[in-house]
Amino acid sequence: MPQLRNIPYNAACYSEGVQPGEQVLCVTVPELVGCGVSERYLKKALNYQRVGLVYCWPHHKEGREVFVHYDGMAEKYRILVDKLLCNDVPAHLWVENEEAQTLNRKLEAFKKGLRMMVEISADDMAKLNEMQLFIPADIQRIARAAGWMRLWRKMDVKTARKYGFKTVGEVQQEMFKQCLNEQMKGFVKFPKPINNERTLDRKAREYGKEGLNCLVGGYFGNVNREKMNGQTHAILMQLASEQVKYSFEDIAMFYNEQAPQLGLPKMTVSAIKQHLNTPKHKKVWYYMRHGKLVGDADMQPMIDREPVSKPDLLWSLDGTTMQLYYKKQVGGKWVVKSDLYAYFVTDACTGAIIGYSVAFGESSGMVIEALKNTIDTWGYKPYQMNYDNSSANISATVTALINNMSHVNFPCTPYSGRSKSVELVIGHFQQRELRKFKNFKGGNITVKSHNSTANPELLKELSKNLEFTNQLPTEEQVMAQFKEGVVAWNSRGEARDAYGAFIGKSKIERYAEAYEGRVKLNYFEKLSLFMVELTNKQHPFGEYEYRQKGIEVAIRGEKMKFIVPDSDSSAMDFDFSREHLGHTFKVFVNLRADRPAWVELRNRKGKKVADAYEKEKFAACVADMKSKPGEMGKVQVFNLMQKQCYEDAQTEMERQREIVEQSGFKATGTDGYGFGWWDTPKGVENARNNRIEDARNGIAEESEEEIRMRALLNS
Template identity: 25%
Template sequence: MQLINSIIYVPFDSLVSLGVPEGTIKYGIAAHRAGKAQSWANMPDPADKRRVLVAYDSIPPATRAKLPAKSALLQQLADKTREATSAADALAVRMVLPAVPKADLAALRGFRIERELTDKSTGEVLTKELSGLPEDKIKAYGMACRWLALLSDEKWKKKAERVKLSPAFAAMPAFIAACVDLFTEDGVKLPTNYSKLQAKLREYKEQGAACLVSKSYGNTNTLKVGHDELEYLIKLYSDARKPSFELVTAWYNEAAVRRRELGLNPWPEITSGTTKKRLLAPDVQPNWYLPRHGFAAWKAKYEYTMLCYKPTQRDVQWVIDGTKVNKRYRTAKGTSAKLKVLVVMDVATDYFLGWAFAETEDSREVAKAVRMAHRRAGGVKPLQFLYDGDSANLSFFKGVGGLHYKAMPHNGQSKTIEGAFGRLQQQIMRADKNFTGQNITAKEINSRENLDDFKEKDLPTLAECIAQAEFELHVWNNYKGSKGDRLSPKELYEASQNGDTDFMTPEDEMEAFWVWNDRPITYRKDGLRFKKQGVETVFEVVNEVATDFPGVTQRVPDMDFHSAFVGQEFWVKYDPENPAGGIGLFVGADKRFIGFAHPKQAMPRAQADYKAGDRDAIQVRLVAKKEQAGRIVNRQADIADRFDAEELLKFGQNRWWGKDVETAAEEDFMKEQDVAKAPRRLPARAASPATVASPASSSANHASKSDYLKRISFNED
């Protein structure tokens, strides 16, 4: 006898044993399979496909009447019938069981546990909300509301409606009894007594879901410690010296005794248990946690934080942070574990883009890590760069934030790189024998190091430790998880695409990563001589000139710059990684950028040393030298052509002395010409009489001399 889907089945062989002819059964089964009326419904036995089960209700009534009345099989059949009927009735009731009414659900979720506090100075009773109902209570009360809503429905007071569910529910008590059996089976805590259940139904109609919640649930009576007393306990426990509950209780009780002696409003004396209970209440703890443990501890425990999801693309957001490498190594002074690493990580993929190792962080190490990140990213600039308030970060990003990309200080607690460092140490670095463990205060013993077999001679040197740690950063980038079931950070980074980013320009590189020379340097006719790291390099400003080959340029001296700036002092900015590779030139006290200078190419003096391209390069420079002088000559010719004699007449003569000096000198010159010369000694013999100039001839000579002087041009500086 089996009950399957509320249908009773009897095995084929059991019917035969009860006297039903085998042929009759087979004929009935065949009729069922042929779809004829009055057929015997049947199915294979789920436990044994070789056996056939016949539905008892499908056996014709005449055949069922011939079965032995007192057989054990029929007794089992009766029991199964009652079981099936009960199951059918239960299913019928559950089918009409409503969902939790919306009003009841809102009432349960809106219920608030309250605490009453008495102000001892005024006697006023204050009510403070603490919390709502626990989720398990809401679910339990909600299930009870479903049954109360079902039993309160006026529809089920009608016999016709109940009978539709089952004939057994013709009487109302039978229907209620079935409901009681079902909600008791479900663990719902409602009265099982008929009269008490009716009383609860009346309360439900008046109060709704509130009738299920005890009036005293979660509430506290007026506590012994009032508002003022609690404030004083908070003050005592807020001491940065961190007194115990027992000591705070003793201080409080001393104050209570003193108040009674002074005739003030008395405070009750309390035990340390009361002190502990009141101070550890969730709404009280934040008030003493900050002054007792400090701002950082309070921030870590109580400060509000937003829930953020990671960027969806690479190079949207980078973050930089430093951490201890947590590895021991040998030094000249013994064992050390001070090595730190600064890492730049792409937040979207957890890919380590750049890093720098040092025992002490400074802005130069930050620059190294950031520069490495830009190079490994192909020169890309992130849309946002996050960093913490460390002095090294602040010093570096002060010069590049906003100019190169959006860089901003960030709350260290919400940096995803912190979690990456933890996984790096747990999953990768712990494989090294010189790993010191994650933290000396680590709670898990597996995160602490074992020094039993520690031998200093087996430790690596500092350089070896750096190489070891750098290799493990590459392991992180290629690590696919302990199960190998996910993409590595490198695969994620390379698979992601971001077309909205910009690229670092040479000016960005210079301003972010180059450093200043300590003094200005003069640009001479042979270029600017710059010495760094013991090597002197001559630099000159050049122009990129196209060649006959497409896409190929040639550097030639910039003669305009040469002519304009020979003798000028320049402040020099250079690449600390390659001082001889190129420099930036800045002029003036405010260091205005002029341009880049490149190493000057030396030309072979002897033809035997010529290489491919040398002759052309020499020719270019010879032409440039010739053009330099030619430019001066041509400019002088242009000036002379423009300011010709006519122009001089317009602007006046350029005199070497003033007009008044010239007039006075002219008068003196003319007077000297009119003075007669002293007579010479006469010769020993007589001479013919001298011819004396007539006044008319003297005036003519003076006029000719004056005209001559007017034609003379005098120039002034």
């Protein structure tokens, strides 16, 4: 096949355009013969070329082998070589491709074994471990980086050619790619990340002069790199992590006071500050110094998310104090209050407040009211909901309601405001709308901006001013104020013009826009959203057991008992209890009512069994019954039915005994003692107990024969 060859200096060369030592594209005589050229003609033509009779067959000899120069041949022979030897491709291009393929094959074989050629020195591992400055994982990474440096320096021209490469550059290019790949995956660690071959080559030369120090010193500065050791590092980290929060100057003073006695070098404040503020060290002592919440907020990497594309794809829920003062009459005197709590339902796409509720504290009922307000106002339901882990949000009733309303829902990371879009909405709502009211008490205590807090001098002056109290709104008026603030927030446009006026569609207009696939709920769909299944976590199927007092469930934080009454006017459940006592049911409740009066019982297949109503409570004493006319009669009826229940059981048992006797079967327990002490006459049972007790005490009743024998012996 055609090949590029360097003409030896001592070779016999018969070509006018090429000199010994130069590279030329050659074809052998057997290859030309294989293309159909006569061997006899070739020998004659080559002899004529040597004596100067022809000039179209330039060639040179290497030993006894003859190589014909492709470029000097006549065109018809070049076309013949291209067609038959090079698959109809020009010979020069074909040779270039062949060399590239050969190089690629060599590179592929070299790539597979390159990472195995990186040697990790045990001495490097020991030195890094003695420094006590790195965690075990970093020791492994730095030691592997040193192995790459040694391999880079080892790869000279001779070694490269041994692996089949012409230049070192071909090998180093692949070495850099694999080293960079390991750096990105975290397998190697350099003082500063390498980003090109020149940087890696410079670091390798530094390693040849300084050894392992070039991979370690960059972490600790320049002047004090030799002073830093494991003991110094440990002492500084301990002082920096103290919860009393020593300043860097105090840390330097405490360290330098004892350093000479411990045989440690003194450190300047700037060197200590530079060392402790190294990111990998700061992430350690910062948590201990300031606590987990602050550490997470300041040191943890943050994820960046794209905005939500459409309304109702994500609702975000949370509650906070209302931050508005109001007046309330207590004991005939007006007093200033600020104890109202607001719960928000926000749309993450538009930032609109689409529902809310107000109460004196966060409860499951408050969450349900906010969701009911949202559904009733707009008639849409969300695809996803997020919320925090407060007790109100994770209660059984709220969890069941959220599961029924959304396809996806889960609580956000605790104490992480960034994970809930509602946090940002609440903060901006308070500072941009509620603060316009004179009775605004300021932002939450966690706010850092002074613009978000109320002026303390103003609040002090207003608290002394009686007119201020008189001007405060009442509880009903402050609720109207809050609603006014919500309307103003939802009316804010997308941006402001040069004069401060809002422009573009408002938040609520963008939320209310129709889009493909968005359909409002009808009346029955709204009802079904709030008809939720309560889950009993103590039962494998989430069911509740019907007991003597009915079914007991917790709704909105209140324990309630429900029974299936015998009739519409009855407060007893003798009939249903007779058939289903001890059975378990799925319990469905309608949360739209403030206090549900009934629940629906279904079997495991989802089929309705009965409606259970809240169990009526009776007074425990006669004095309380006097205030409830007719209650004494209900209690008497209940007692009669309890007695009748026992008598019905006795009657049924007697009927069954008669059937048994007629069949001729002798049942055990029917020999006068009944089936138990409760079915035995009291006199018979007492006599039996006396005999058992006497036998236990060793006083057994004697027979007549034993009495006569004892009398005979005594005489």
